Amino acid sequence: MTLPLPESFALTLRGYDRDQVDERIDELLTEIGLLTADRDAAVAEAETLARRLEEARSANAALRARADRLCRTPADPAAVGDRVRHLLELAHAEADGVVAAARQRGAAIVREAEDTAARKLEDARVHAAREIEHARHRVEYLAATERRTADRLRKIDAFLAEAAELLEADTRLHAAA
Known part of the structure; x- marks a missing residue:
């Protein structure tokens, strides 16, 4: 902040008017005193506010810790007032209802x-029973097919054996002739 100074002092025979200069210096000293007092008061108030802010922060931290602790542990209805106890009972009843x-x-x-x-x-x-029944029918069909095929093979073997005998007999007859 700049101090207001008069543009000039009145010139006298030997320089400036001494009374005018002394008066202005007294005004400036008074103003400096007031500004210093205002500054000191502002610094003191700032320190007080800083202390109060730190106290508020500490109190806030303590309250947060307490709230965290209270939130982590279930409240004991016997340790609180009637209204809070009633609210806790309602909350417990509602919680019991939600659980039920x-x-x-x-x-x-x-x-x-x-x-x-x-x-x-x-x-x-049911599906397994159907599949088992289907498999049984398939097994019966394949067994019947196998029996028919085996019977045909026996007949073919017999026919081939008879044909071989006839061929052999025919070959002997031709060789004897």
Whole structure:
């Protein structure tokens, strides 16, 4: 801040008017004193505010720690006032209701899953029974086909044996002739 100075002092025979200069210096010293007092008061207030801010921060940290601690541990209804106790009882009742509803929903989901599993198991059994029956029919068909093929092969073997005998007999007759 710049100090207001008069543009000039009145000139006298030996320089400036001494009374005017002394008066201005007194004004300036008074103003400097007031400014110094204002500055000191502002510094003191700033220090006070800084202390209060630090105290508020400490109190805030303590309150946050307490809130965290209170949130982590369930509140004991016997350790609080009537209104808070009532609110806690309501909260516990609501929590019990939520837990009961969740258990009911869980039980319903389990029942639904068990019913679905039972239906799928029954469907699988029916499908397996059909596949087994189909496989039995296929086995019977293949066994019958194998028997027919074996019977035909025996007939073919017998026919070939008879043809071989006839051929051999014919060869002997031709050799004897």
